[in-house]
Amino acid sequence: MLRAIYNALWWIIAPVAVLRLLIRSRKERGYREHIGERFGYARGRLPEDDAPLIWVHAVSVGETRAAQPLIEALMKARPDARILLTHMTPSGRATGEQIFGDRVLRSYVPYDMPHVVRRFLRAWRPSLGLVMETEVWPALIDECRRADVPLVLTNARMSARSFRRAARFGKGTREVFGGFARVLAQSPSDAERLTALGARNVAVLGNLKFDMSTPPELAARGHTWRAAIGTRPVWVAASTREGEEELVLQAFAALGVEDALLILVPRHPQRFNEVAALVERTGLRYERRSTWAPGAAGASAQGVARALPANVTVLLGDSMGELGAYYAASDLAFIGGSLLPLGGQNLIEACAVGVPVLIGPHVFNFTQATADAVAAGAAVQVQDPAELAQALRELFSDKARRTAMSGAASAFAARHRGATARTVDVLMALLPE
Numbered sequence: 001m002l003r004a005i006y007n008a009l010w011w012i013i014a015p016v017a018v019l020r021l022l023i024r025s026r027k028e029r030g031y032r033e034h035i036g037e038r039f040g041y042a043r044g045r046l047p048e049d050d051a052p053l054i055w056v057h058a059v060s061v062g063e064t065r066a067a068q069p070l071i072e073a074l075m076k077a078r079p080d081a082r083i084l085l086t087h088m089t090p091s092g093r094a095t096g097e098q099i100f101g102d103r104v105l106r107s108y109v110p111y112d113m114p115h116v117v118r119r120f121l122r123a124w125r126p127s128l129g130l131v132m133e134t135e136v137w138p139a140l141i142d143e144c145r146r147a148d149v150p151l152v153l154t155n156a157r158m159s160a161r162s163f164r165r166a167a168r169f170g171k172g173t174r175e176v177f178g179g180f181a182r183v184l185a186q187s188p189s190d191a192e193r194l195t196a197l198g199a200r201n202v203a204v205l206g207n208l209k210f211d212m213s214t215p216p217e218l219a220a221r222g223h224t225w226r227a228a229i230g231t232r233p234v235w236v237a238a239s240t241r242e243g244e245e246e247l248v249l250q251a252f253a254a255l256g257v258e259d260a261l262l263i264l265v266p267r268h269p270q271r272f273n274e275v276a277a278l279v280e281r282t283g284l285r286y287e288r289r290s291t292w293a294p295g296a297a298g299a300s301a302q303g304v305a306r307a308l309p310a311n312v313t314v315l316l317g318d319s320m321g322e323l324g325a326y327y328a329a330s331d332l333a334f335i336g337g338s339l340l341p342l343g344g345q346n347l348i349e350a351c352a353v354g355v356p357v358l359i360g361p362h363v364f365n366f367t368q369a370t371a372d373a374v375a376a377g378a379a380v381q382v383q384d385p386a387e388l389a390q391a392l393r394e395l396f397s398d399k400a401r402r403t404a405m406s407g408a409a410s411a412f413a414a415r416h417r418g419a420t421a422r423t424v425d426v427l428m429a430l431l432p433e
């Protein structure tokens with residue numbers, strides 16, 4: 001009965017979803033492109049193309065970047081296979097194109113309607129499907145099972161809050177999670193919750209995000225920026241979400257550290273202008289990265305970004321794919337999505353660059369990674385903007401502690417690597433020869 005109601009609701013939701021795409025396209029044009037793919041109308045593969053196809057679904061930017069080491073490893077392990085990368089957001093698709101170019105096929109994932117999913121599967125004929133982290137779509141899982149396509153929930157996580165919500169549906173939830181061929185969990189607690197929800201063949205393989213690395217050219221870009229900024233104290237507020245920038249600016253106003261520079265990097269590109277207007281209203285002098293260090297290389301024609309004026313106190317990170325460079329240019333990193341109840345964002349990339357991390361109280365999407373980072377001495381958790389300002393002030397005044405946290409962050413990231421190799425070993429056993 002639940003499945004019938006769910007499928008019926010999609011006939012109502014689909015037109016609303018298209019209208020929402022068109023509305024969102026006013027800020028981000030990509031939402032009005034390739035709409036047919038969301039209904040399974042994809043160019044697909046030619047009939048004579050019989051190479052194994054590994055389909056990887058990564059919702060948006062974070063999941064796409066987390067999937068990068070895995071996709072690279074899959075290409076190396078099975079050079080005869082094709083890779084299809086699907087997304088839900090234009091920013092995720094743009095990130096996939098930026099990283100992989102024409103080395104992968106790409107499409108939007110279909111809406112979760114049985115006939116739409118069947119159309120998608122007929123067009124692409126995947127040999128194996130991987131969905132990243134928390135993507136659980138009942139019709140998609142059911143149709144893959146019917147079509148004999150092994151579907152694996154990869155880098156799987158299940159927060160306590162999400163577990164309580166899913167458990168309310170009882171047998172229906174168990175049928176959905178039981179449809180995955182394998183579930184590869186990030187941590188024992190994730191595995192325990194997923195098993196309780198009906199998942200079968202669950203293994204704990206670690207977090208793929210620990211295998212992400214900042215490309216040397218991106219780190220070098222950040223160091224170039226830092227040389228142009230000078231010796232002043234620098235902190236980055238990374239992947240901030242709507243409503244959070246005001247809190248970050250409150251903390252900055254209370255900081256009281258002379259000459260400090262805030263690099264403010266909103267998570268969603270469609271909000272760059274909105275955040276710029278917010279900073280302008282505060283009366284703070286700011287520059288946009290796109291005008292201060294224009295171009296893909298992040299530097300002027302002479303190869304060195306021009307000096308940042310001393311009276312600029314906020315640098316707005318209005319670029320895609322450069323978070324590693326922002327971390328490399330900073331002394332401290334605050335990870336967004338955590339001052340409001342949004343679940344937090346990935347702190348691992350900052351740790352891998354060796355930047356001490358500060359993070360707010362709301363980290364239910366990254367509970368284990370946050371707890372482990374705090375325990376390792378790589379991160380400090382704060383409760384509100386006042387505590388954020390205090391922690392920043394203390395760390396800026398204590399170079400020895402910053403240095404110790406930097407070393408702890410690098411060691412923490414290195415210690416947890418290896419999930420990619422373990423995941424590839426499992427997936428190769430599911431892929432036909």
